[in-house]
Amino acid sequence: MSETSKQKQIPTTNHEKLIESHLIKTAQILEDTLDEQINRLDNLNDDDLEAIRKLRIKQMKEESKQHSEWLALGHGVYSELSSEKDFFTTCKTSSFGLVCHFYRDSTFRCKILDKHLSLLASKHIECRMVKINAEKAPFLTKRLNIQVIPTLILVKNEKVCDRIIGFDELGGHDEFSTAMLEWRLAIGKVIKYSGDLTVPPDMNKKKKSTCSNLSSITTKLYDNKSMYNKCFDNNNGDDDDDDNQDSD
Template identity: 50%
Template sequence: MDQILVSAAKQLEKQLDSEIERLDNLGADDIEAIRERRLKEMKQRQEKIIKWKQNGHGEYSELVDEKEFFEVSKKSENIVCHFYRDGAERCKIVDKHLRILAAKHIEARFCKVNAEKCPFLTTRLRIKVIPSIALIADNKTKDYIVGFTDLGNCDDFSTDMMEWRIAQSGAIEYNGDLLTPPDVKKRQTYENKNKTIKSSRAYDSDSSDGLDD
């Protein structure tokens, strides 16, 4: 095990040395080219953000009918659409999380549709369970979140969990680990912490017993 760690450390050191050497060898023209490329990327990103905001991104809003949905589809490449029904408690839970994520992920259009008022769209997208979320990327329906099965099959899942599941479709930008659900990581961390605390208490208990002798 120690040899593996040493080997990994040496490999990482080589990579760092190589990167440092590359940076040291950059000339003034190279640095200026990198700077110009970065400025161009920032400008393009800012232009996108302005366009996204004009198209309703950054907010979580309701679409009144099928016509509005298709208009949104023409303007936004990435859409997260919640199909809900009045009075459904789980739909309110979805609303809470999507409202937070809409402000965070301006690159996608977050919206909701009353399934009962839009029967044509609901049938066309094969929505059978409420709540359901249609995840659209590049103008194609790539995925669905049906009920809470993919969210831990519970009502108290985190917003991070919803974000992770939406990211599986490519509808939003995501820099985290797509292989491991956030709530699983948190549970593992909590369990490990509890084990450490219990172990520490057991040690303290043994020590106390010894001091009482």
């Protein structure tokens, strides 16, 4: 049996050596690539450095200009739209991202969203965050098929590309974090986000029921793409498009 065991170990040993060899080669390639990049940086002359500096200054100026334009359009603060017409205007001026909260004064959960959106509005200048009273916006409520309050409508490039209905996708409870809503907005691609989209922030909480809920949320968001593919073109306001509303 000892001879048989030795014979069986030979392929394993060879396999390990082969893997080790590949790892060494890969490490060497990475090291060579890094050395090449370091050498390239070391060999930059004054003209190269000046070109890089000018490019970075240009980028910073463009970012500053864009930032100022967003602030002038009302970005950076969570505000209320006074009319349905304002919704269409805002969709056009805030093409990078718009979050519109359809609320009702009598619904307590709307106040919870108000708190989180107020915090996120100042953090994500790139996205305009507003709210509108659903009872005073009958056309939009019908056109966008708003059936549950609160509902967040996410708009990008003048099209409704996503929606957050109630709190089910935020953990299914009232105690979700601002980071959780931020993550969900990032899924909708209306904000810039540096976190991990595959892991909801509240997944780290100790409540098992919450973790179970969030696991199903992540699966739902990535599997049910059809939920987010129905977009509303704000350039076409005819009533004959009502048949294309999302059904939730």
